[in-house]
Amino acid sequence: MEIYDVAVIGSGPSGASAAFQLAKKGLKVIIIEKENLPRYKTCGGGFVFRGRRNMPFDVSTAVEREFFDVDIRFDAKKFALNTIRKSPIISMIMRDEFDYLIVQKAEELGVEVLQGEKLISLDFQSEYTTLTTTNQQIQAKFIIAADGALSATAKLAGWQETRMMCPALEYEIKVPDEDFERLSKSARFDIDVVPYGYGWSFPKKNHLSVGVGNFTKSNKKINLKENYKEYLKMLSIETVLEEQAHGFIIPISPRKDGFVKHNVFLIGDAAGFADPLTAEGISNAIYSGKLAAEAIAESDLNLVEAEKLYNEKLNHKLIPELELGVKLAALFYENKTLRNLLLKKFGQRAAEYMTDIFMGDRTYPHDFKEKVKQKLKVSLF
Numbered sequence: 466m467e468i469y470d471v472a473v474i475g476s477g478p479s480g481a482s483a484a485f486q487l488a489k490k491g492l493k494v495i496i497i498e499k500e501n502l503p504r505y506k507t508c509g510g511g512f513v514f515r516g517r518r519n520m521p522f523d524v525s526t527a528v529e530r531e532f533f534d535v536d537i538r539f540d541a542k543k544f545a546l547n548t549i550r551k552s553p554i555i556s557m558i559m560r561d562e563f564d565y566l567i568v569q570k571a572e573e574l575g576v577e578v579l580q581g582e583k584l585i586s587l588d589f590q591s592e593y594t595t596l597t598t599t600n601q602q603i604q605a606k607f608i609i610a611a612d613g614a615l616s617a618t619a620k621l622a623g624w625q626e627t628r629m630m631c632p633a634l635e636y637e638i639k640v641p642d643e644d645f646e647r648l649s650k651s652a653r654f655d656i657d658v659v660p661y662g663y664g665w666s667f668p669k670k671n672h673l674s675v676g677v678g679n680f681t682k683s684n685k686k687i688n689l690k691e692n693y694k695e696y697l698k699m700l701s702i703e704t705v706l707e708e709q710a711h712g713f714i715i716p717i718s719p720r721k722d723g724f725v726k727h728n729v730f731l732i733g734d735a736a737g738f739a740d741p742l743t744a745e746g747i748s749n750a751i752y753s754g755k756l757a758a759e760a761i762a763e764s765d766l767n768l769v770e771a772e773k774l775y776n777e778k779l780n781h782k783l784i785p786e787l788e789l790g791v792k793l794a795a796l797f798y799e800n801k802t803l804r805n806l807l808l809k810k811f812g813q814r815a816a817e818y819m820t821d822i823f824m825g826d827r828t829y830p831h832d833f834k835e836k837v838k839q840k841l842k843v844s845l846f
Contacts, residue, residue, distance in 0.1 A: 469495045472596055472605035474584055474618045478747050479733030480611025481567035483754035488574035490762035496576060497598060499583040506560035507711035509635060509674055511667050514552055515825030516748025527566045529670040530557040532652040537816055539656045546816040554823050555652045557669050587621045589727045607761050608729045614716050616735035627721035628737035630714045633678030634689040639707040648673060660685055661798040664696040680717055680744050681798040717741045719787050725772040730757045741790035742797060789829040
């Protein structure tokens with residue numbers, strides 16, 4: 466039976482990046498992926514600059530378009546904002562090419578990739594956990610769960626569901642040339658197209674990724690298919706030549722019962738690390754994969770020390786940001802009246818601030834409640 470320092474479950478951006486970083490440190494690593502690569506992955510495919518700037522290698526070969534400006538619209542065009550930067554705010558990717566690029570970079574460093582093998586069980590009885598897949602068994606001292614929102618690995622390791630899970634619906638569509646030309650100028654977000662959420666129009670190489678999502682808790686019944694049809698009308702798309710629909714869920718709050726159990730470390734969507742306000746998950750997935758890899762490598766493969774280091778690294782920046790993001794998302798989506806009052810007066814400043822977060826130049830303000838109170842006082846007097 467083959468033995469590894471680390472087995473990474475899932476070959477998405479978080480898992481492949483973690484494997485890459487571990488291999489750089491000289492560890493013996495295997496990626497276990499249930500699909501055959503490259504594989505299609507449902508995702509809007511908007512990779513913000515804060516993630517791209519932190520990549521340890523050039524990813525331009527997997528980028529289909531770059532947008533140096535972003536349109537943010539509220540309440541069906543009644544209010545619109547635009548921001549511009551010298552570097553691409555959002556890079557458009559197709560996840561099959563992007564994910565596979567990172568996997569190939571990891572392979573170049575010696576990472577083994579086991580494709581078409583589903584993880585069936587975990588046996589924690591010894592120092593090295595036995596992983597049973599569809600057709601074989603291996604052993605590993607550490608396991609990194611990078612298998613997405615529905616993480617089977619997390620369930621096998623004993624995690625309960627404590628994340629906020631929100632639905633989204635994405636369509637890869639081809640439209641007439643004149644519509645594609647009109648809509649391919651910039652990345653676009655339409656807030657409130659969906660109750661407590663937004664719609665997005667992301668131009669790719671020769672098609673559009675158009676989606677809708679609900680990004681906060683709500684007792685109101687939401688029909689995303691109908692929201693999508695209404696969004697097409699808003700975009701003035703009357704004819705769809707080709708259409709592929711993909712439904713998915715996005716965890717937009719971190720787990721409440723920790724990120725390490727036994728020797729299993731959660732990263733990316735498996736941990737609930739997507740940005741709560743924007744639901745963008747790729748940049749934090751890559752970042753958390755790097756943190757987990759660093760913690761394991763720096764611990765000299767000592768489990769107790771690795772868990773301590775990982776929690777310290779998460780709590781230094783990422784977890785506080787996510788907890789603030791959850792509060793900001795509640796204000797942004799659930800209190801439209803207050804939000805719109807503030808945006809009409811300070812909208813462009815807020816858009817610039819949010820873009821700075823996309824760029825990796827700022828983080829969420831820790832004293833945002835006090836700032837909101839101050840802004841309201843200014844607005845009312």
